[in-house]
Amino acid sequence: MSTIDRRGFLKSVAALSAAGAVAGCSTTNNASSVLTPKSKGKSVMGLVVPKMDVVRIGFIGVGQRGSGHVKHYTNIEGVEIKAICDTHVEMLDKSIDFVVKKGLPKPARYTGSDHAYREMLTRQDIDIVIISTPWKWHTPMSVETMESGKHAFVEVPAATTIEECWQLVDTAERTQKNCMMMENVNYGRDELMVLNMVRQGLFGDLLHGEAAYIHELRWQMKEIDESTGSWRTHWHTKKNGNLYPTHGLGPVSQYMNINRGDRFDYVTSVSSPALGRAAYAKREFPADHERNQLDYIAGDMNTSMIKTVQGRSIVVQHDTTSPRPYSRHNLIQGTNGTFAGFPNRIAVETPPPAIEAIYENEYAKTLALWEKDGSKGRKPRKPSFHGWDRDMEKWRAQFDHPMYVRMGEEAKRNGGHGGMDFLMLWRMVYCLRNGEPLDQDVYDAAAWSAIFPLSVASVEDRSNSKNIPDFTRGAWKTGKPLGIVS
CATH class of the missing domain: 3.30.360.10 (Dihydrodipicolinate Reductase; domain 2)
Known part of the structure; x- marks a missing residue:
């Protein structure tokens, strides 16, 4: 928050939300008709940000997905959980209590309204924000996170309209912040x-x-x-x-x-x-x-x-x-x-040599058993692409x-x-x-x-x-x- 104060930030995200609402109204049935907007920043392809000795994390949403992320991060070295935000008080308190029971500092608590996360985003001691909320919030929360000077990590899908996709790209390029959709698969x-x-x-x-x-x-x-x-x-x-x-x-x-x-x-x-x-x-x-x-x-x-x-x-x-x-x-x-x-x-x-050797060895054993049995039934065939190999251990x-x-x-x-x-x-x-x-x-x-x-x-x-x-x-x-x- 070195370039804008807290009040200015809250005004800017309010304006951004209004602009997003207007853009959303412009969607046509042919969603691909949306023109490519001119970039107001530079590409973030291969973006590298300064090394972080400790990654300081804030969470928006700790329901079925977000609470799991909180638990995982208590077991990962080099992170500090600074703050957690959720409108569902019971789930919020469960995650905070879990962090404390792990012997870690108690995270700050944000709740009370759908936009309580904005107060959390004014903090200067958060580097990244994990967003695990209903789909309609993914893009606005990611955009506001980047606008606040933090990196956004958002659940899938990151956007639900083409306009939202461009909002994410444009904001990342302008702010030079990461916006990663957490595709866990x-x-x-x-x-x-x-x-x-x-x-x-x-x-x-x-x-x-x-x-x-x-x-x-x-x-x-x-x-x-x-x-x-x-x-x-x-x-x-x-x-x-x-x-x-x-x-x-x-x-x-x-x-x-x-x-x-x-x-x-x-x-x-x-x-x-x-x-x-x-x-x-x-x-x-x-x-x-x-x-x-x-x-x-x-x-x-x-x-x-x-x-x-x-x-x-x-x-x-x-x-x-x-x-x-x-x-x-x-x-x-x-x-x-x-x-x-x-x-x-x-x-x-054409299998790799090590796999081919396994195939040859297996075929030799099968052929020997067939011959020992008096050549009854159909002669074994060598493994080939005509049949699936379902034994994945060798692969x-x-x-x-x-x-x-x-x-x-x-x-x-x-x-x-x-x-x-x-x-x-x-x-x-x-x-x-x-x-x-x-x-x-x-x-x-x-x-x-x-x-x-x-x-x-x-x-x-x-x-x-x-x-x-x-x-x-x-x-x-x-x-x-x-x-x-x-």
């Missing part, structure tokens, strides 16, 4: 392993990817007054498209170097009928219950297809309604083979990501979606303390989040394609691909 063991496989050229030249968020969440409709379902359910009554694209899309985007050598070009989207939530409400709630008065318009299954400038294709699906197993797809296909998740399986034409032995090799056991001990939450938070702090660029930047936040409003626009327009803005303003052509860090 990028830090899953399998996703990190596949990234390492891609970087080592295992699949050859990349052609196609598939991503998804298929997760039956109808039960959240029973959360009426609080928790995620109290607000997330209503998005199914407002928009028909891919409401939540980033969990599967984030890793595939990193595999394909999106915004770092390639970028999204356009998207087309189709939705199935919207039947499941109305049927669930009719079955689970009284006829006069508010859940039975809602008009659910979001198709139970949305399928969107993205074309990149380099010609690659990506399928992205969303379904939080249908009774089916969880899946993020996590498929990447190239000229030498394919990896697919849920369950994990791999098929390559992990060669391709486990070095960061997971180093931190995987600690991540599993601390938990959070199998450890990916902890590993993400640890990595954020590591980068800030060591003067390294973050693994995800504001351009990723904007591009991945933009599929939400653009898929809605496509569905509304009989699935015609919608252009995806170049949020990097051309910097993708020289952006450095995400490396394999140890």
